[in-house]
Amino acid sequence: MATLGNKQATVSGNLMSPKYHCEKCDYKCRKKYNWELHLQTIKHNTINICQNSAETSKNWQKLAKNVIYCCENCDKEYTDRSGLWKHKKKCDNINKSEINNIEMQKHNLELQKQNLELHKQILEICKNLQPGSINNSHNHSHNKTFNLHFFLNETCKNAMNISEFIENISLQLSDLENIGKLGYVEGVSNIIIKNLNALEVTQRPLHCTDKKRETVYVKEHDEWQKEEENKKHIRQVISNVVSKNMKLLPEYQSKYPECMNPESKKSDEYNKIIMESMGGGMDVADKNKEKIIKKVTKEVMVEKEE
Known part of the structure; x- marks a missing residue:
């Protein structure tokens, strides 16, 4: 059948x-x-x-x-949407900060390469200058260097190293809030200048001898040295301030728990603080650092006697 x-x-x-x-x-x-x-x-x-x-x-x-909900940032798995949603509220902020830090490091590395290439070009141009102009310039610079040498190594012999200055920078929650209110340039500049002004002139770890050319001398490893063109040490100070600011975010969250509510006013202020603390956005971060460097060097100008 x-x-x-x-x-x-x-x-x-x-x-x-x-x-x-x-x-x-x-x-x-x-x-x-x-x-x-x-x-x-x-x-x-x-x-x-x-x-x-x-x-x-x-x-x-x-x-x-059997559906599993997975976080695209850190690959953590959850069995329901609510668990994933609660996790992403924290995970998104952390992930964005880490991504921005990596992008900033890559950008700074690229700038260093460009500055090195520019420095090579300048050296090549100097080789082609007339011998007479080189000698006159050298003698003129030598006289200035002699006076500066005395100022740095005698008058400022007890100045702290730049690494010690970076280590001693202290921040309060009000400094973090001011960056959100004033912006990245003014906020970070005020923090650095405030800590420099707390020292005697002879105790400061850096001095600017030429405002126009932004010639800066920095003390490190108990020796004074001319700052590189890319102002490496000052950039380290800026990066340290940014890092210490970011460490204050949990304190801000604790003081203002409503900042974690996307619909609250404090949430808008919190997001602005994060954005400004990271440089105001990747497209203007380096330009803003240059502005900070100008403000800082202006405050540490050496008063020369003719």
Whole structure:
């Protein structure tokens, strides 16, 4: 007998029994012609569709129970949407900060390479200058260097190293809030200048001897040295201030817990503080650092006696 279950049919050897049997419809017949007509009936096809739909629905229900919600930032897995949503509120801020720090480091490295290439070009130009002009310039610079040498190594011999200055910079929550109010340039500049002004002139770790050319001398490893063109040490001071500011964010969150609510006013202030603390945006971060360097060098100008 032909049976229609999971398969179309099986043929029985008993001539008296029906050749074809549809188990789903409980239909039996001996003639193939009648069997083919049955396969085309509405009843047969409706039962097949319903059974397939039921099986599909069960499969989807099983899959739905096994759905895992994954954080695209850190790959942590959660069994429901609410757990993932709570996690992402914290994870997004951390991830953005880490990404911005990496981008800033890459950008600074590229600038250092460009400055090195520019320095090579300047040296090449200097080689082509007339010998007389080089000698006159050298003698003139030598006289200035002599006076500066005395000022740095005698008058300012007890000045602290720039690394000690960086280590001793202390910040308060008000400094972090001011960066949000005043912006990156004014906020960071005020912090550095405030800490420099707290020292006697002879104790300061850096001095500017030429405002126009921004010639700066820095003390490090107990020795005075001319700052590089890219103002590496001053940039380190700026980066340290930014880092210490970021460490104050948990204190801000503790004082103003409503800042974690996206609909609150404090949330807007909190986001602005983060943006300004990171340089005001990647597209202007380096320009803003140059502005800070100008403000700082202006405050540490050496008063020369003619």
